[in-house]
Amino acid sequence: MSREDVLVTAAWAEENLQTSGVVFVEVDEDASAYDTGHIPGAVKVDWRQDLQDPVRRDFVDRAGFEKLLSARGIGNDDTVVLYGGNNNWFAAYAYWYFKLYGHQAVKLLDGGRKKWELDGRPLDTEAVSRPETTYSAKEQDTSLRAFRQEAIDAIGNKNLVDVRSPDEFSGKLAAPAHLPQEQAQVKGHIPGALNVPWSKAANEDGTFKSNDELLALYKEAGLDESKSTIAYCRIGERSSHTWFALHELLGLSDVKNYDGSWTEYGSLVGVPVETGA
Amino acid sequence: MSSCGAPEQGNALPAGIDPGKEVVLNGKVTNSGSPVAGAFVRLLDGTGEFTAEVVSSPEGDFRFFAAPGSWTVRALHRTGNGESRVTAEGPGLHEVAVAVG
Numbered sequence: 483m484s485r486e487d488v489l490v491t492a493a494w495a496e497e498n499l500q501t502s503g504v505v506f507v508e509v510d511e512d513a514s515a516y517d518t519g520h521i522p523g524a525v526k527v528d529w530r531q532d533l534q535d536p537v538r539r540d541f542v543d544r545a546g547f548e549k550l551l552s553a554r555g556i557g558n559d560d561t562v563v564l565y566g567g568n569n570n571w572f573a574a575y576a577y578w579y580f581k582l583y584g585h586q587a588v589k590l591l592d593g594g595r596k597k598w599e600l601d602g603r604p605l606d607t608e609a610v611s612r613p614e615t616t617y618s619a620k621e622q623d624t625s626l627r628a629f630r631q632e633a634i635d636a637i638g639n640k641n642l643v644d645v646r647s648p649d650e651f652s653g654k655l656a657a658p659a660h661l662p663q664e665q666a667q668v669k670g671h672i673p674g675a676l677n678v679p680w681s682k683a684a685n686e687d688g689t690f691k692s693n694d695e696l697l698a699l700y701k702e703a704g705l706d707e708s709k710s711t712i713a714y715c716r717i718g719e720r721s722s723h724t725w726f727a728l729h730e731l732l733g734l735s736d737v738k739n740y741d742g743s744w745t746e747y748g749s750l751v752g753v754p755v756e757t758g759a
Numbered sequence: 760m761s762s763c764g765a766p767e768q769g770n771a772l773p774a775g776i777d778p779g780k781e782v783v784l785n786g787k788v789t790n791s792g793s794p795v796a797g798a799f800v801r802l803l804d805g806t807g808e809f810t811a812e813v814v815s816s817p818e819g820d821f822r823f824f825a826a827p828g829s830w831t832v833r834a835l836h837r838t839g840n841g842e843s844r845v846t847a848e849g850p851g852l853h854e855v856a857v858a859v860g
Binding site: 596 | 797799801804808809810811812814824826835836837
């Protein structure tokens with residue numbers, strides 16, 4: 483798989499806004515961002531409203547995903563280009579969903595909204611409606627998704643990559659520094675996890691670093707390429723960004739995203755926890 | 760569960776935030792004295808490592824919840840970039856202004 487198969491540049495995107503069979507999808511945690519201006523023709527997916535189960539802590543099931551994509555006018559054969567704010571965190575999370583549910587042609591817009599805005603490319607507030615489709619999703623591909631027992635079993639056996647900031651990893655902070663620090667669960671990390679903050683995989687403008695830089699980054703941190711890997715963060719979206727770098731860009735095999743992440747692991751009773759850098 | 764998303768930025772602290780406990784870095788992005796909305800404001804720790812990022816409000820405001828220490832606040836905007844340093848000795852509201860251009 484080459485970089486071009488999974489990532490498009492802002493220049494490519496701008497040239498392909500009208501291309502038939504290419505659907506731009508903005509995915510944000512802050513749903514109001516789309517309404518203040520979006521890439522012309524892009525449809526909106528709200529991380530919380532559209533991608534999470536309304537009751538349980540889990541994400542939308544297969545039928546829910548089919549319903550969402552059908553309503554947004556996305557067909558099975560469309561090439562979906564995902565982008566969003568916050569350095570594509572939630573766009574990467576959505577990308578992982580699309581892969582989990584078996585969508586073939588899905589790509590990330592390199593740099594997301596940030597690069598697009600820094601480049602001064604067009605945004606508009608036109609309402610976008612696409613004719614409804616009948617989308618058919620596959621069963622979840624759990625080879626991409628780690629559950630809590632796998633995270634525990636990975637201790638000492640697999641690469642565990644904790645992509646949170648160093649202060650969250652060491653136990654100094656419970657959440658990223660732009661959020662209130664109110665979480666109740668214990669602080670720290672899974673024993674033996676490598677701390678490679680997601681941000682190290684990205685340039686300042688939100689684009690991904692080159693494959694050579696990425697490989698050097700993870701090797702230097704101690705990632706053993708001969709082993710399987712599980713990436714995690716706090717709620718699973720920053721680790722989707724790293725999962726994308728490891729699995730989609732570097733092409734490492736058997737890389738899973740642990741979407742339960744620290745908010746689940748750090749609340750489990752009786753599991754080992756490590757603190758400090 | 761709160762998201763990792765960007766909360767609304769502004770000068771008033773959200774309800775439930777105790778500036779006696781939290782280290783709050785608060786400030787404004789300006790260009791030639793005028794507020795800059797929609798700037799990407801990045802918080803870097805004492806070693807220059809990225810810690811968090813928010814988008815400045817329509818009034819140019821931003822806020823971070825940090826820990827005691829030395830921080831760099833760097834703003835990116837299509838009209839230019841800029842940065843400022845701030846040292847937070849402990850909990851409380853710490854003001855920092857960033858000019859871009």
